[in-house]
Amino acid sequence: MRKIALLLILNIVALVAETELKDGNYSWFRGGSQAYLNVHKEKDNLYKIIGECLYGVGRKGGPHMGDLEFTAPLKDGKIVYTYKDYKFILYVNNDGSFDVEDNANTAIFGFNARFYGRFTSNDLPSFSCKKANSFIEHAICDNLQIARLDRKMARAYEMYWSAFFYEDKRKSLEKRLKKEQRAWIKKRNRCEYVKDYKNCLVTSYKKRIKELEKEFNHFWGYDD
Numbered sequence: 151m152r153k154i155a156l157l158l159i160l161n162i163v164a165l166v167a168e169t170e171l172k173d174g175n176y177s178w179f180r181g182g183s184q185a186y187l188n189v190h191k192e193k194d195n196l197y198k199i200i201g202e203c204l205y206g207v208g209r210k211g212g213p214h215m216g217d218l219e220f221t222a223p224l225k226d227g228k229i230v231y232t233y234k235d236y237k238f239i240l241y242v243n244n245d246g247s248f249d250v251e252d253n254a255n256t257a258i259f260g261f262n263a264r265f266y267g268r269f270t271s272n273d274l275p276s277f278s279c280k281k282a283n284s285f286i287e288h289a290i291c292d293n294l295q296i297a298r299l300d301r302k303m304a305r306a307y308e309m310y311w312s313a314f315f316y317e318d319k320r321k322s323l324e325k326r327l328k329k330e331q332r333a334w335i336k337k338r339n340r341c342e343y344v345k346d347y348k349n350c351l352v353t354s355y356k357k358r359i360k361e362l363e364k365e366f367n368h369f370w371g372y373d374d
Contacts, residue, residue: 171197171224171242176269179305182208182312185265187250195224199231199240205262208312210370214260234258238265246271273297276304285342286351293348299355306362307331313369334358 177186187201198221204213218238220231229240236258241249247270277300279291290296307327314323338358341350 171229171240171248172246172271175272176248177272177305178267178269179308180267181308182206182213182315183262184305184309185250185267185269187265187269192221196221197224197229199229201265203259203263203265205260205264206312207309208315208366210313214263216259216263216265218265243268272301275300284339286339289342289347289351293351296348296351296355299352299359303355303359303362306359306366310362310366310369313366 171189171191173190175186175188177184179185183203183205184207185201185203187199190198190200192198198219200217200219202215202217204215206213218231218233220233220238222229222231224242227242229238231238235253237253239251241251243249247268249268250265252265273294275290275297277287279287282288282291290300311324311327314320314327334354338351338354341347341354344350
């Protein structure tokens with residue numbers, strides 16, 4: 151009987167741990183859309199959520215934006231927040247990520263700006279470390295600085311890519327960017343054969359991020 155009771159307690163503890171929402175900064179980005187959330191546990195099971203969502207980050211005139219800030223309890227693995235006609239639901243996943251559902255049929259944010267999507271920690275790279283199968287991918291996953299740089303680079307790439315949506319020569323521009331990115335990845339992967347491969351990766355990522363940001367600014371004439 152004691153063994154059964156102990157197992158039940160351990161299962162409950164494991165369940166609580168699985169649905170724990172950790173403090174930190176989370177985000178998702180795809181094409182011209184991005185969303186960011188800062189999560190902070192205040193007391194008991196109350197969490198303060200501060201966030202910003204953007205749509206059309208590649209537009210010359212800038213993106214449509216929305217922001218929110220609220221405090222709400224985590225109950226049964228989810229946080230629910232409502233304001234007028236707007237509803238925000240956060241579902242905690244077992245792997246530390248969380249999914250957000252919100253209704254887009256509201257005028258409180260800019261056009262098409264919403265938080266809907268899967269959020270992962272900004273301390274993680276742009277790919278799943280569970281699927282890492284090369285020396286370089288494991289090196290990225292094992293180093294916080296490089297993981298953050300990988301995520302930052304991917305965000306810069308997506309932003310630059312999304313700018314092509316508004317151009318007539320979209321296909322040729324996308325083809326050129328893909329070719330450039332493949333060439334950079336091939337060059338980055340050579341860091342495996344460098345003695346100080348970590349520093350090699352940091353340098354490679356910082357240079358690529360700077361290139362992508364410069365090309366985006368030049369594309370819209372921001373650097374004129």
